[in-house]
Every structure is written in structure tokens, then in C-alpha cells.
Amino acid sequence: MPALDFTNETTMASLQPTLSPMSIPEFFHGKTVFITGGTGFMGKVLLEKLLRSCPGVAKIYLLIRPKKGQNAHERLSQLLCSPLFNTIREDQPFHLQKVLPIEGDITQPELAISINDRNMLVRNVNIVFHSAATVKFDEKLKLSVTINVLGTQRLVELCKKMANLEALIHVSTAYCNCNRDEVKEVVYSPPLGPNQVTSLVECLDEELVDTLTDKLIGDRPNTYTFTKALAESWLKDNKGDLPLVIVRPSIVLSTIDGPIKGWVDNWNGPTGIIAAAGKGVFRAMLCDPNKTADIVPVDIVINLMLAAAWRIGTTQNRELQIYHCSTGQQKPITWKNFIGLCFVYMRKYPISNVSWYPDGTVTSSRIFNICNQYLLHWAPAYIMDFVLHLTGAKPMMMKIQDKLSKAAVCLEYFTTNEWKFDDENVKNLNRVLCDSDRKEFNFDVAKIDWEDYIQFYVLGIRRFIFREDFDSIPQARRNIIRLYWTYRSLQILSVLVMWRFLTIRYGPLRQMWTKALHLLVHMARLLPFI
Structure with missing residues (x-):
């Protein structure tokens, strides 16, 4: 095979990524966007980022179902009151008028969207982000x-009628193929x-489906990963000429960047466990501390989604593109380090x-766990509930522990x-961004x-999950110091009681115990002179 001539301009040009002259904000300028799952954790961050970093976007329609006596308009008003939108409310409040609700339901035929709204979407929508899903593992x-x-099939049926559709971004999960060690x-x-x-x-009733679930999902751990894999398979076979992109995030946690570092508003995934550990009610978990914790900030996922929409919308390539948004290959962190840093900042x-x-232990041994x-x-939950019962209060710790x-x-x-989640497509996409987009949509x-990120993650849990102001930290620290010394005293007392129990029966241990006490007393006397 002849060697490549790197002096040849044609050869050099073919080796370079094709750059679009249009930036991401320019691509979204004048466009109409339709979002499913806009009221969810990722959907809110997507909406805020679109409004703040793509100010030229024309309209954003959110599919919202009535819930708890609230209609779609009321739920949208409540959503936009989130602290996440403070910057936009203060600096660009008129942009919020671009956000409009579409009443519907992903679980219903034709998404339960009215005929008028469907016709309007078909005529006007240019870009669709599909993030609506049930993320409950069980x-x-x-x-x-x-x-x-x-729900995905119904959305695709609608998208195929959109004459001006330029990009369809489907949010999946990196774990839809968790039955493989290496995932391309x-x-x-x-x-x-x-x-x-x-x-x-x-065609089957729910009880019968429940009995068949384990056999149907096979070697996948839950219905979530199984159904996400089914959705991807269906999309591949039925996308037709749709400009479809699939984004697969790993474990999504709080924001890493603006407008608010550490913003998180739900208990899903590790966040609920970390929050409970911060409260001191969760202290042990089955976990291999040396395994990689493939966590990723939510705004990094959103930035990738926006860049992916820009990429497929500015090229003629209609081949299905998949992006793994994960950290395990480029910036790994172990569960030991992640949990350890969480405790440091809690x-x-x-x-x-x-x-x-707040303290705890993780082990990969099921018996020890x-x-x-x-x-x-x-045991502590039972004791606390017994005390609550004696005082006339409602016992609740056993119920909390059951949920945890x-x-x-x-x-x-x-x-x-x-x-091992391959992420070559993500790295290639990053290479074709201009410098301004690479910074704004990082x-x-x-x-x-990781240390800085986890610090703000813990602060975010404190502020947005428990709704506590920064001003309350000094008093909370004084309380935690008292609990620390109580905790250590009980640990020492437990060791002393256990050791004393052993020394009663075994003479050699009793002698060791006496010598240890003498040594401790001797060191205590010398301490002032050291």
C-alpha cells in the first residue's frame, strides 16, 4: 500500500472534520422546538439552556399532562418558578413567553394531543427532544x-408528519446494554x-405480565434498561428518513456549571441515598468501592444533546448516530472516592x-452487607420507633429504612x-465545534x-432537596461536632464493653487489657511535655 502524501492538500482536507459555518445558537435561531419530558429533571435543564444560550429560538412547546388537579398551563407556570430559571427571569424575562404548553400524555394514543395542536406541531416544529420516560428501575x-x-413509537408517528423536521434527539441510557461489559x-x-x-x-393483564417479567427481561437487571433497549431497537428499524440521534447518558447527577452549580431537584439514583446518608439515617450499602462510578453532570448531557441536534441538522447525513455521554473512559472516579468525597462535604x-x-461503610460482600x-x-430504626411510640409520636424510621x-x-x-462505554462519536463531535460553541456548550x-463538582453537588442537595439556606451552616456544624463526639464515645464504649466481655473468660487477654490501660495512662501523663 503506498504511503499517504500528507503534503497533498486534497488528502489533508479529507482527513479534517467537516466544519459547519453555522454555530449552535445560529442553528437554533428562528427554530421551533418540541420537548417531551420537559417537566422532568433533564427537561428543565434543557429548557433553561435553550432559552439562555440560544436566545434566537422562536418557540418551545412542552408536552405536559394534567396532574394532581393542575392543568398544563398551571404546571408550566410552576415549572418556570424553579430557581433554575432565576437568571432568565432577572435578565431576559421576555424569553419565558416563548415557552408554551401542549396538553398531552405519552401513555395515550396519539399522545392525547388535540387535533388543532397536532396540526400546529406538524406545520411548525423543526427540532424534537424526546426525554419523556419512566426512570424507575422497579x-x-x-x-x-x-x-x-x-410512547416513543407514538412520538415518531407524529415526527414523520413534520415537513420541516431537522433533528430528532432521543434520550436513552448507556445501561440499556448493561448485559455487555463493553458497549459500542x-x-x-x-x-x-x-x-x-x-x-x-x-394483550395480557398486568398480573400475568408481572409473573413473566423476569423471563422477559432476561439478563438485564430491571424493566427500565430492558424497555430502553427495546425502544432503541424499534427506532433503528422504523426511523425511515428521520434525522434521528440517540444520546445515552450514564448516571445523571446535578449541574456542574451555570446558571446554578450543583442544581438538583429529585431523589432519583444515588442522590436519594447520599441525601439520606447526610441525614445520618443511611450508613451501609452493597458496593464494590474499586469499581468505576460512571456519573455525569446533567448539563453536560444537555450540551451534548444540543450539539448533536446542531450536527445532524447542519449535515445531509441521515444515518442513525449514537452518543455515549459517560465519564468512565475519559475521567473515571471510583465509588470509593465518590462516596468518600460526599461524606467529606456532608x-x-x-x-x-x-x-x-454522617458516616458509613460499603462492602462488596453480601453477607457483610x-x-x-x-x-x-x-436495629437503630427499631429503637427510634420504640422511643417515638413511648413519647406518643408516630413511628416512622422503619418505614423510611424500608424505602431506602x-x-x-x-x-x-x-x-x-x-x-466500558465507547465514546468516540462524542469526542469526534467535540472536535468539529467552533471555539465559542465548545466553551458555551461544553x-x-x-x-x-471531581472534588469541586462533588462539593457543589452536596451543597445542591442541601439547598434544593432540603431547602436549607447557606446561613444555617454554622449552627449545623456545631450540632455535627456534638454528634461526632457522641458517635466516637459510643464507638469507644462499644469496644471497651466487647473487650471486657472477652477478658473475663480469657486470662491472656485480661493481661493485655491491663497493660494497654497502663500504657494509655502513661502516654496521657507524658502528653503535656511533648
């Missing part, structure tokens, strides 16, 4: 299929086809009214395994400073 299969698979940026065909599963689920910025000093659960969770235990079990599969995970 969701019943029938509902999970209805939302994650049938391709769609893998599941053992059962999506049409087979949807037909089966639709003690530095403690939550008020904690039940006990069961022992820890009974010793550190169930179920949440921990859902995470065990992901904290005891690790995966999704380069290699630049993450």
Missing part, C-alpha cells in the same frame, strides 16, 4: 413498555423484538437536624459492576474536577 413492565416503547455506540438487537413484547404486554456543609453523625444493614439500619433499602437494592447492580468530561 417499574412494572406493562407501564414501562407503555411509556418507554409505545451502536444499537444491539435484543433477544425479543420490541413488537413481540409490546403485543404480549398489551460534614463540612452539614444538613440541619440530622439524626446521627446484610450484617451491616441489621446493625446500622434496622429498596432504593439501595435497585442500585446494587450498578454499584457492583462496571462497563460536554468535554475530561475537564471535570
